[in-house]
Amino acid sequence: MNTIPNYKKIYTDMILMKYPHKMDQCHAILEKNIINSLDVVLLNNILVGVAHNQIRLNTNLRSYDKDTVLYILEYQIEHNLNNRQLAAQFNLSRNTVTKWKRIFYSLTRNDK
Structure with missing residues (x-):
């Protein structure tokens, strides 16, 4: 059985707890019915930003559906x-x- 995490709930909770000031930037993505892996990458970039030296590390750990x-x-x-x-x-x-x-x-x- 292949289960997919509920990214919508995970990111909504994370934004409300840690990044409430960034809710407006993330609102359009979170309104979607299904959040795919590209949306997860976009949300991560909005929330924590991408430091130049971390770009190489982040690309090694990504997977796309x-x-x-x-x-x-x-x-x-x-x-x-x-x-x-x-x-x-x-x-x-x-x-x-x-x-x-x-x-x-x-x-x-x-x-x-």
Whole structure:
């Protein structure tokens, strides 16, 4: 059985207890019915910020679900970005973007 944490409740409680002054910035994300992994990354960046020396550590510990990866790849197409620009936008490595494209675009070709 695969259970997903209730990120909406976790972050709402965390904001109310530790960061009540940042509730306005997080409100739009918390109003969603389902919070995905990209939303969790955005909430973390809003709440604790990203120190320049911690960027490398944070990227090593991230994991993305299929919907988030597809959203990021669609964002690339919609905004006409190359892999380097997309990686910079979402704080990813270019190799990660290339790997995702190889995996997800090969899946769509095999589905046809």
